[in-house]
Amino acid sequence: MKKLLASYGRDDEFRAVAEQIILEEEQKNNRVLARSLRQTLDHASNRAPPPRALAPLIPFPDAANDFVERVEPEHKGDIVLSKANIRIFSGLIQEFRRADDIRRSGLPVRSKLLFCGPPGCGKTLCTEIFAGELGLPLFVVKIDRLISSYLGETATNIRKIFEFARKQPCVLFLDEFDALARSRDDTSEHNELRRVVNSLLIFIDRIKPKGFLVAATNLDQSLDPAVWRRFDEVIWFEKPDREMIEHFLALKFKNIKTAFDPVSHVGSLDGYSFAEIERICVQAIKAAVIERRKEVRELDLCHAVADEIRRRSGTARLQHLED
Ligand SMILES: Nc1ncnc2c1ncn2[C@@H]1O[C@H](COP(=O)(O)OP(=O)(O)O)[C@@H](O)[C@H]1O
Ligand SMILES: [Mg+2]
Structure with a gap:
């Protein structure tokens, strides 16, 4: 672990140490751990390469x-x-x-x-x-x-x-x-x-x-x-257009099972910010988790949208009062 940390920022050395750890785990017969480490390492190397040189830090006043x-x-x-x-x-x-x-x-x-x-x-x-x-x-x-x-x-x-x-x-x-x-x-x-x-x-x-x-x-x-x-x-940074909402929904539900196509709801999310759409998705997914369902249902998303509309109208009313 110490060697791993010491190799921070030097990609080749980091890989060599990681490989060594995986090998040791295999030899100890910890196959599940070794396989999982291997997958993580392979996945990491598929990502964009890290910045070549990490900027040195000077002390902050x-x-x-x-x-x-x-x-x-x-x-x-x-x-x-x-x-x-x-x-x-x-x-x-x-x-x-x-x-x-x-x-x-x-x-x-x-x-x-x-x-x-x-x-x-x-x-x-x-x-x-x-x-x-x-x-x-x-x-x-x-x-x-x-x-x-x-x-x-x-x-x-x-x-x-x-x-x-x-x-x-x-x-x-x-x-x-x-x-x-x-x-x-x-x-x-x-x-x-x-x-x-x-x-x-x-x-x-x-x-x-x-x-x-x-x-x-x-x-x-x-x-x-x-x-x-x-x-x-x-x-x-504007509110997302339909194409961007579609892209965002696809991202948010990437690893989530749904009983419907989230992208078909793009229309009802028009005019919302990313942060609001994110909240809608999170609420819909949470509903499935709370009820221990494996899938998010269309109704979960509809309820989450309705909650956001209610929340918005509340905010609008508050703003109106302030005006
Ligand atoms: N363009 C975007 N793409 C993906 N997620 C976004 C985007 N904009 C906002 N979000 C989500 O909303 C959250 C809040 O956004 P933030 O960057 O703080 O907005 P701002 O600074 O413009 O008020 C982010 O943490 C992210 O979860
Ligand atoms: Mg901000």
């Missing part, structure tokens, strides 16, 4: 610990992207891998991305998967905390975070970027706060990240044009 969190990208499964976004992300990944050549040719490398779109459509998920694909560590900046922190120190903290991202190849993720845009708009805010927000924008402007700076927002048109301009690429 203590003072920024309250505002930035290192996130281990979890691969919570596959992501469904529009064709346009698949093209954009493949381009960005290729550009990153050839960054030195591109720079040597005197051309700029895109590194500041703005993700826009309604909630639950994959902005956060995509950032995690993107960082994983690039083999870069992911750091999430907690903007709300940064802004509400003691104002005198905020500018210093922002500088530390950006100084860090300038040296450390990473994906620096400004999630809920709306908080920033809102506070810039809000005229009732303290002048000092506005100054801090502006200084954050200037930092974004100046930074040339070694990896990527990604900001995500649920707002679209209402975002200040002064904010837009600072990004090399603006990427839209």
Whole structure:
């Protein structure tokens, strides 16, 4: 086990040690375990190759610990992207891998991305998967905390975070970027706060990240044009169209037995976000588990959709009350 861990990041060595463990288990006559290990190893080697070089980590400044969190990208499964976004992300990944050549040719490398779109459509998920694909560590900046922190120190903290991202190849993720845009708009805010927000924008402007700076927002048109301009690429995460819903349903029910064709329900899921459709699928599958059935029935899915509609109308009513 120690040898296995020591080989982390070196694929050939990892394989050799894993093979050795399997062989030992076979010799000990632990055939079931050996077979299962072999299957896992074979399956792992079919996946996309791991990033060639894992980026070295430099220590994170203590003072920024309250505002930035290192996130281990979890691969919570596959992501469904529009064709346009698949093209954009493949381009960005290729550009990153050839960054030195591109720079040597005197051309700029895109590194500041703005993700826009309604909630639950994959902005956060995509950032995690993107960082994983690039083999870069992911750091999430907690903007709300940064802004509400003691104002005198905020500018210093922002500088530390950006100084860090300038040296450390990473994906620096400004999630809920709306908080920033809102506070810039809000005229009732303290002048000092506005100054801090502006200084954050200037930092974004100046930074040339070694990896990527990604900001995500649920707002679209209402975002200040002064904010837009600072990004090399603006990427839209819209609610899924029918083709994407079909793809998503096929993924969610990939390993689940159903007494019906989930894809035939694409029409009734039109207009929902991925997160909502995911919740519908999970509820339908859970109904079968609770009743110890081997199959998910059409009625399970219909009930889950009905629950989501009810939930939505509740949210709409709440919004109406707020208006
Ligand atoms: N494009 C997508 N493909 C697959 N699953 C998705 C997608 N978008 C959202 N999901 C599901 O919904 C969850 C919430 O999405 P998230 O990325 O947090 O949305 P956002 O950041 O846009 O609000 C994800 O963890 C995932 O389970
Ligand atoms: Mg999000």
